Amino acid sequence: MAMKGSATITINFPLELSRGEIYDPQTVKLYRSTGSGWTTDGITQVTLDVGKGVLVSTVKTLGNGYFAVLATQVSGPVTPELGSHNHVM
DSSP states (O other), X not given: OEEEEEEEEEEEOOSBOTTSOEEOGGGOEEEEEOSSSEEOTTEEEEEEETTXXXXXXXXXXXXXXXXXXXXXXXXXXXXXXXXXXXXXX
């Protein structure tokens, strides 16, 4: 779904997830679903404040409306892989 202009999204994220997984905070990004995977197309990262756990991104398309914050996992329980990268939500 196309948008007129863009929307700014601010997300607060934990450095450790409830299942005990730990991820590399430098790799935190907002993704949108394509229906068959995840992409950052149409999404621009504005700021990533790892110390405060805040990600700010602008979105130019809603796609199918499903979004997720993903990052590279560095330790913790095994989680399903998304595409060829090991990420957690």
